[in-house]
Amino acid sequence: MREEWLTPVLKVFFPFTGRKDEINAAIVAFQIVEEMGGEVVGFHVIKNGKVDQSFVETVSSFAKEFKVKFHVLYREKKKKDVVEDLLSELEKDDYDLCVCSSGRGIRIFGDVASKLIKKSKKKMIVIHTPKRYDIIPHVLNRVLIVHKNLSEDINAYEVAMVLTRSRLSVRGEVTSVYPIRVHSSVPMDLTYMAEEVKREEENFIHRLGITIKDMGTPITPVTLYARNEAEGLAAYASEVKADIIVVGVNRKRYPSRIMQMFPLSYPYFLNNLLKRSPCPVLLVFS
Secondary structure (H helix, E strand, O other): OOOOOOOOOEEEEEOOOOOOHHHHHHHHHHHHHHHHHHEEEEEEEEOOOOOOHHHHHHHHHHHHHHOOEEEEEEEOEEEEEEEHHHHHHHHOOOOOOOEEEOOOOOOOOOOOHHHHHHOOOOOEEEEEEEOOOOOOOOOEEEEEOOOOOOOOHHHHHHHHHHHHOOOOOOOEEEEEEEEOOOOOOOOOOHHOOHHHHHHHHOOOOOOOHHHHHOOOOOOOEEEEEOHHHHHHHHHHHHHHOOOOEEEEEEOOOOOOOOHHHHHHHHHHHHHHHHHHHHOOEEEEOO
């Protein structure tokens, strides 16, 4: 029997610096712990003796709304690279999960998030928030799961199920979206007639049935035809007013800066999706 990716009771590690986009990482952590039980531990490495108490107060107020245990650990910066300070805490203690923001900058992933993904062996959820997006709603009405027929898809389904079982999101709708790239030689209005596309769609429905048979939550399957999978998915998310998109990711497949340059590669698809998504994207790293 396959081991569940999320198991109660959880101790969640939430590293932060005080940026606004990190509030969404905290909210996701609270939503998970509210359903699974446990606690969220905020962790802040102090630089130059400065701490943004307003950020901590805001996050603490959300924790009270979700009625979850939350406290913050402060540590003076000891290592040259702040990631080493984070890892020394994350790896030594009995944390089950790390939930953090992807960071802001020129690249999709900041240096801290990228290094945590590469160096830590803990289960991780990394939240990428679009620049013009505000705060994730406490009540999730529409959650999209990206289905790519990969083994790590199941982790995304588990996280989506937990988020929509939250006390505040009991009526949330979960949609599994399978993006199919349509070759330029096939007219879009005749896509459904192409034999290759038909086989892909049948395989998707079959795999989805196997994936969700024991989850007990209805999931709506959607096959999305597009020339560019990421662009099509982002447009669909905007059309249905999705609150979040959840993607399962294998550390061995991402991040890879070399592979991100190849248009048909999985890392390229993810990067393109993060750049274009109208709502936050949760990357569930196994």
